[in-house]
Amino acid sequence: xxxxxxxxxxxxxxxxxxxxxxxxxxxxxxxxxxxxxxxxxxxxxxxxxxxxxxxxxxxxxxxxxxxxxxxxxxxxxxxxxxxxxxxxxxxxxxxxxxxxxxxxxxxxxxxxxxxxxxxxxxxxxxxxxxxxxxxxxxxxxxxxxxxxxxxxxxxxxxxxxxxxxxxxxxxxxxxxxxxxxxxxxxxxxxxxxxxxxxxxxxxxxxxxxxxxxxxxxxxxxxxxx
Amino acid sequence: xxxxxxxxxxxxxxxxxxxxxxxxxxxxxxxxxxxxxxxxxxxxxxxxxxxxxxxxxxxxxxxxxxxxxxxxxxxxxxxxxxxxxxxxxxxxxxxxxxxxxxxxxxxxxxxxxxxxxxxxxxxxxxxxxxxxxxxxxxxxxxxxxxxxxxxxxxxxxxxxxxxxxxxxxxxxxxxxxxxxxxxxxxxxxxxxxxxxxxxxxxxxxxxxxxxxxxxxxxxxxxxxxxxxxxxxxxxxxxxxxxxxxxxxxxxxxxxxxxxxxxxxxxxxxxxxxxxxxxxx
Numbered sequence: 001x002x003x004x005x006x007x008x009x010x011x012x013x014x015x016x017x018x019x020x021x022x023x024x025x026x027x028x029x030x031x032x033x034x035x036x037x038x039x040x041x042x043x044x045x046x047x048x049x050x051x052x053x054x055x056x057x058x059x060x061x062x063x064x065x066x067x068x069x070x071x072x073x074x075x076x077x078x079x080x081x082x083x084x085x086x087x088x089x090x091x092x093x094x095x096x097x098x099x100x101x102x103x104x105x106x107x108x109x110x111x112x113x114x115x116x117x118x119x120x121x122x123x124x125x126x127x128x129x130x131x132x133x134x135x136x137x138x139x140x141x142x143x144x145x146x147x148x149x150x151x152x153x154x155x156x157x158x159x160x161x162x163x164x165x166x167x168x169x170x171x172x173x174x175x176x177x178x179x180x181x182x183x184x185x186x187x188x189x190x191x192x193x194x195x196x197x198x199x200x201x202x203x204x205x206x207x208x209x210x211x212x213x214x215x216x217x218x219x220x221x222x223x224x225x
Numbered sequence: 226x227x228x229x230x231x232x233x234x235x236x237x238x239x240x241x242x243x244x245x246x247x248x249x250x251x252x253x254x255x256x257x258x259x260x261x262x263x264x265x266x267x268x269x270x271x272x273x274x275x276x277x278x279x280x281x282x283x284x285x286x287x288x289x290x291x292x293x294x295x296x297x298x299x300x301x302x303x304x305x306x307x308x309x310x311x312x313x314x315x316x317x318x319x320x321x322x323x324x325x326x327x328x329x330x331x332x333x334x335x336x337x338x339x340x341x342x343x344x345x346x347x348x349x350x351x352x353x354x355x356x357x358x359x360x361x362x363x364x365x366x367x368x369x370x371x372x373x374x375x376x377x378x379x380x381x382x383x384x385x386x387x388x389x390x391x392x393x394x395x396x397x398x399x400x401x402x403x404x405x406x407x408x409x410x411x412x413x414x415x416x417x418x419x420x421x422x423x424x425x426x427x428x429x430x431x432x433x434x435x436x437x438x439x440x441x442x443x444x445x446x447x448x449x450x451x452x453x454x455x456x457x458x459x460x461x462x463x464x465x466x467x468x469x470x471x472x473x474x475x476x477x478x479x480x481x482x483x484x485x486x487x488x489x490x491x492x493x494x495x496x497x498x499x500x501x502x503x504x505x
Contacts, residue, residue: 066406066410069405069410070410070413070414073419074413074414074417074419074420075417077419086401087401088401089379089401089402089403090401093403170384170404170406171384171405171406172404172405173384173402173403173404173405179384179385179404180385181385182319182384182385182386183385183389183390184385185319185385186318186319186385186386186387186390187342187387187390188342189322189340189342189343189345189346190322190342190343190345190346192319192322192323
């Protein structure tokens with residue numbers, strides 16, 4: 001196993017963790033906005049939310065990630081970093097990948113959240129209306145807090161899927177764990193399975209505690225009805 | 226009780242599956258040399274690349290063409306196998322050792338560089354071609370003339386590949402590296418002007434330049450050395466000697482040079498001298 005010390009495994013997994021965390025935060029925010037749109041009383045917003053979710057959710061992730069690099073950057077010239085910094089490609093690719101993951105994962109967050117909203121009894125929203133709250137207040141103060149507590153467990157699954165999905169970022173050259181795996185396989189042709197095991201173990205170390213912890217949180221905060 | 230019975234059945238099924246997987250991997254011919262197998266069955270299966278223009282490419286109508294393919298066919302012919310009895314299989318770079326070990330293919334001719342790590346898993350014959358890392362730029366680019374002119378440039382290569390790692394280790398101060406999953410994405414970036422050069426083995430780049438001589442230009446200054454060999458089952462010395470003999474014959478009778486001129490000539494690729502066989 002000593003060949004592993006020649007590679008920066010921790011550094012590569014740190015990029016994976018950063019990709020996951022930034023994408024998760026972005027997906028949570030954008031997914032909540034999308035869910036709000038899908039239950040809103042405004043038809044245009046509902047139509048946009050539905051169209052967005054169905055379009056993006058059904059597009060292969062590799063296509064989305066490649067699209068951010070080849071489409072947004074190469075063709076349309078969207079640069080998310082300083083072109084003269086010397087590390088432009090590295091920063092730009094990382095941010096493009098986060099953008100792609102947020103666009104994709106938010107659709108799953110939105111749909112989980114929407115199912116959570118359905119667990120909140122209609123009486124809650126009706127009571128809020130009766131008190132004179134506007135739609136946005138009803139959603140933000142009354143419905144969403146209860147909905148979130150119901151969907152911690154499904155959101156944990158989305159987060160775990162996102163962690164593993166970050167390997168797709170290697171398609172546009174983000175130096176995360178699976179790109180390091182490609183390098184290791186290229187150099188250490190005789191240790192193919194050891195390399196697979198090492199990378200797989202790394203992902204288990206990341207995802208297993210996440211799942212256990214969020215499962216515990218889900219039980220703790222669930223609304224007892 | 227029921228549970229333990231299920232466990233026992235499960236264990237038996239697993240054991241059977243494992244035995245089948247191990248036994249199936251070796252195949253019935255595992256002990257015999259490539260030469261004997263070719264003589265007995267009159268068939269060979271060869272691992273090649275499907276996506277390298279000029280070297281190994283599957284055309285849309287299902288044919289195979291390129292320099293690697295010509296070498297593979299020549300070797301098969303010398304082993305006494307007709308062209309119609311050759312089965313070509315796609316050999317991804319990371320899969321090559323595995324395919325040979327498991328006997329899925331008899332030998333691999335697919336831009337397969339000879340190195341010591343790989344020799345621990347497979348045997349090599351050859352080399353049949355020597356090349357090195359080079360640069361491909363847009364046809365109208367004049368300021369990149371070699372590895373010393375890469376200051377501030379944006380290079381592209383395939384993720385994890387040896388050329389990509391070479392840029393990371395030796396040129397990271399001057400140039401930035403974009404890694405993609407395949408060469409075609411690099412070419413898209415190169416065409417759009419966002420990237421300045423594609424870098425990998427010279428002969429691979431020549432294939433792309435030959436496809437699009439008006440769009441891309443090969444710089445032609447090699448700065449590493451890669452020896453392409455033919456990979457076969459480890460320890461099959463008889464098979465290796467037979468392949469070596471075939472390569473020597475191919476070089477001697479002019480088929481080697483003719484094939485290179487046919488596939489890479491349009492790129493203006495300077496065909497190197499044939500290599501001497503070193504894997505004996």
